[in-house]
Amino acid sequence: MTSKPAKVAIYARVSTDDQAEQGYSIDAQLDTLRKYCELYGKAVYKEYVDRGISGKSIVGRYELQQPLKDVEERKFDEVIVWKFNRMARKNIDLLHIVERLEKYNITFRSFSENFDTSTSMGKFALQMMGAVGELERNTIVDNVKMGMKQRAKKGEHNGKLPLGYRVVPDPSNLSKRSKAVAIVPDETIIVRKIFELYAAGRGLKSIANELNHSGYKTKTGNTFSTTAIKEILNNPFYNGKVRYNRYENWSNKRRRGKSAEPIIADGKHEAIIHDALWEKVQSLLQKKSFTPSRIFNGEFLLSGLIRCPKCGSAMVASRTRSKTKTGEIVHHLYYSCGAFRSKGSSVCSANSIRKQDAEDEVMNRLAQVLFKDRILKAIVDKINHRLTTRTVPLQAELEHIRSQLEQAESRKRKYLDLFEHGNVDKSFFTGRMQEIQADLIKFRAEKSRLELELTEDNTSPVVFEQVRELIHGFHQVLTAAPFEQRKTMLHLFIKRITLDTSKKIEAIELSFDETVDSYFSDSPVAVAAGDSLQRKQARKREKIEIAI
Structure with missing residues (x-):
């Protein structure tokens, strides 16, 4: 019986037009890797391509994140790149990626360096080449910095110019x-x-x-x-x-x-x-550079979490003072619009909410949801309904992006044909191609982001008991911890607090994921309280977002 050919995921990347001109173009990489797979009887599962994106970090490289997500379902047997530095410039990033692939028994192969991680020598070669690649990048960075220092010493500017x-x-x-x-x-x-x-x-x-x-x-x-x-x-x-x-x-x-x-x-x-x-x-x-001593006391738990109802900026601590009939000075503590505080009344207004009122409302609402199952049940039902319908607008947006991408590629072919037949001026052609290429990079990146979001979208229903347990643990630690720890927790688990037009709290958006479990289990308060969430640490949990 003939065995099935190995399924290969091809990854390609260029970060600049210069790289494309030097022979590293996407088409050149893909063509080389396709021929390699054909020669060795391997089936190309999918081609993942990042265009115009630096390899300095994996952040924002949606096409790289997609195969790292697909490995969990073992959709392919091997990942191949033209050169290892197409995958990552930093050695630590490269090793983390390869470690993730190996976890699912997937081989990483570099065509140019002729090694794969299925062998001990291949793994050793990867580590050595990765270190050499990072050294090369760091050397280039050092040389650029040295040149910029020399320019500065000669009185020449570097980078962007300031106002004026x-x-x-x-x-x-x-x-x-x-x-x-x-x-x-x-x-x-x-x-x-x-x-x-x-x-x-x-x-x-x-x-x-x-x-x-x-x-x-x-x-x-x-x-x-x-x-x-x-x-x-x-x-x-x-x-x-x-x-x-x-x-x-x-x-x-x-x-x-x-x-x-x-x-x-x-x-x-x-x-x-x-x-x-x-x-x-x-x-x-x-x-004026010295740090003034605090002229009023106040522990502001919600700084940066409450959003201004007018402009959406984070609200920060503020105070006013008044004089009583006896002449005593009284300080009043508020949360006020951060944009107003730093930019003035032309940008926004104070939109202040009393500190104590805001914090009491947040704690009371958490307690209300915790102890009234019917309220929490209604919230969970709403989440589940949103999860089942969420993919529809994402798919519509993806179709729109695909249409724009096709139109941009059609424009590119049109101008190439005109240029080849001598029907368009070279300088005009160059300008139009640069604009179209920028559009293509933007549309492809957006397409990759949406495809990844649709892949990661968890449409399985949220379990009511799980949410209740999360909020119970959250509230239990929050009421027992010291101020600094409580503030840290609130900033970890609350995405934002919105106000309505009358400056009353409208919604508190909570976000729970695996980080929450880790924080609960590591917290000395949680351990002392015997928080049952610690037993859940080993269980993988998708992100859960609720508004109360």
Whole structure:
């Protein structure tokens, strides 16, 4: 009896047009891997393709996530790529992917490096090649950083320019690639206004509020916030300096990676802010840089969870004060719109809700659902109805995206035919092809996301007893834990709290998944309480979302 041919999943990826030009194009990868499968009598199960996406991380690579989901059902026997770095640039990501494949007895094979993970030597080769690949990438990154540091030391800018500046062709250099930095007159008015207002004693929120009321926008077209104002005031580029290496390893550490030795050099660009004004502003910023002591007490459990009923921004802690008839100062604690607090009244209004009222309502509603089974049962029935009907709009959206993708591919073929017959100008053709290629990348990514979402959609009914147990454990730990732990729990399990137009709590959206089980079982409060959820840790549970 003839054995069935091995089913192969092909994965291909390019991150830039340059890679395509250097022979790494999607079509070239797929053609090579198809011929390989044909030569060795293997059946292609499916081709998974990520276009225009970096291999730095697996986040956002929906076509890669799809086969990692399909392995659970053993839809294929082998995954093959043209080169191992098409799968992942980071060695740790590559090893995690291969480990997941091996868990389901699925082989990973690289065509160019000629190894597969079904053998010990293949696994060893994978680890070595992965390490070499990551070293190569890190070396490229280091070389790029070194070049950028040299540019900064020579007074040349790196990256995006701040408000007030734009890139123009360098008049002193005829090379098309040579660029210079020029002032944008309309934007310099905003920058000078910010510095002058701050030097005159105005606060960050006051400045943001005035700019927003005047209709001014940031470089990206957004309204001004206190953070945006402070960033401008701190930027030495406006004083004719170039600053580089302010933060190290930004993608991982963000602002925690502040560099001890940033590069600051005299720039080749024109300053917008003269020395006297710059120094005055820096002196004021320095005086206000200390952290003030708390002038009121209050443990705000729901900061960031409650959403403004007007603009949808997260609501933050705020206070007002009043004087009693006896002259005593009384502080009143609220949750108020974060956009109003940082950007002023032109963006939104306070929409405040009393702190105690909001927190009491949340706790009371949790208790009400916990102790009244008929309410929880009605919620579960609603969830199950939504689960059974959820796929319909997703499928409709997917069909729409597929239609747009077909139209974009048709336009691409049309312009290729016109160009081949000499019926279209080359520069026009290049511009149109770039636009179409951008559309194709966008539509393919959206198509992959929707297909993955439909695959992951769990339409099996939610079990009432399971939900009741989750909420019981949640409420039990929440009422017994100290403040910091309770706040952490609320932020883990509550997606958002919405208010109605009368500023009353409308819905509390809860989300439970395997992380919830882990948190309950690891919590000392839960262990002390003998929480029964600890016994459920080994059981896989899909995400459950409810609104109460």
